[in-house]
Amino acid sequence: MQFGGKLDLTRGVANVEGAGGGGLSTWALITGNETRDGVGGQVYGTYVGLSDYSLNEFGGGVGLFDRGEISLSRQTFDTGATGAKLGLGKNFAFDQTVVGAKLRLFGDAVYAQDSWMPQVAAGLQYKMNDRTAIIHAVGGKDDTGVDYYVAATKILLDQSLVLNGTLRETRANQFGFLGFGGDRNSGYSTQFEGSAGYLVSRRLLVGAEYRTKPDNLGFAHENSAYDLLAAFAITHSLSATAAYVNLGDIATFRNQRGFYISLQAGF
Numbered sequence: 001m002q003f004g005g006k007l008d009l010t011r012g013v014a015n016v017e018g019a020g021g022g023g024l025s026t027w028a029l030i031t032g033n034e035t036r037d038g039v040g041g042q043v044y045g046t047y048v049g050l051s052d053y054s055l056n057e058f059g060g061g062v063g064l065f066d067r068g069e070i071s072l073s074r075q076t077f078d079t080g081a082t083g084a085k086l087g088l089g090k091n092f093a094f095d096q097t098v099v100g101a102k103l104r105l106f107g108d109a110v111y112a113q114d115s116w117m118p119q120v121a122a123g124l125q126y127k128m129n130d131r132t133a134i135i136h137a138v139g140g141k142d143d144t145g146v147d148y149y150v151a152a153t154k155i156l157l158d159q160s161l162v163l164n165g166t167l168r169e170t171r172a173n174q175f176g177f178l179g180f181g182g183d184r185n186s187g188y189s190t191q192f193e194g195s196a197g198y199l200v201s202r203r204l205l206v207g208a209e210y211r212t213k214p215d216n217l218g219f220a221h222e223n224s225a226y227d228l229l230a231a232f233a234i235t236h237s238l239s240a241t242a243a244y245v246n247l248g249d250i251a252t253f254r255n256q257r258g259f260y261i262s263l264q265a266g267f
Helices: 132-137
Strands: 039-049 054-064 068-078 093-106 119-129 144-156 161-170 189-201 204-211 225-233 238-246 257-266
Antiparallel strands (some): 054 068, 119 144, 238 257
């Protein structure tokens, strides 16, 4: 069994739900530095500072033979001083645990350079929120939910491009922090996640992402999210991601934008 072997940044980074991907979107890449002959993994910590809220997150994932991925994430969404304005109390926090699994179905994003076919993976994310009473009070139906997705990723080395598109079936309100399903719509809807990146060098990627979200709750409109990011491989095992992010309106507070910073260590 071998450890390591991937090119820098080709495991992706840990996205907002802990899976291998960009900052907002989930990619078909498998986490960890392993090739098909070994196992690998990644641990990470992320902070997102917004206009009226903040998000702290930590977690990790295991990659198996560059074929499968299992991830675990613990998230804390802090309302800060805004919590008092919402009637929840200052620094009221929503905690969420996300357990994910991903399987590469076919294709190779890196080594199949003579083929147009992308790497394609399917996965799911089981999300568990700890604020059942608040979720029901704002119109949410459930405090747990499962997202299903199919992602396609292609790395064009000659053009120094990384391209990804993901279709997600979800009921999550604000990534799950306000529960799943709502008074406007309680069922699943299909959402899109897109990413485009340029490899400035083998260690530096700059790019942009766009992610649509459901609008299930009557009390607060929910918008799509986007970011402008840079990921840098400090060493082969250590990388950092920084981004400007706009998550749109959250719980009646408009234009929630700010910065995203994440540190990941992989093997």
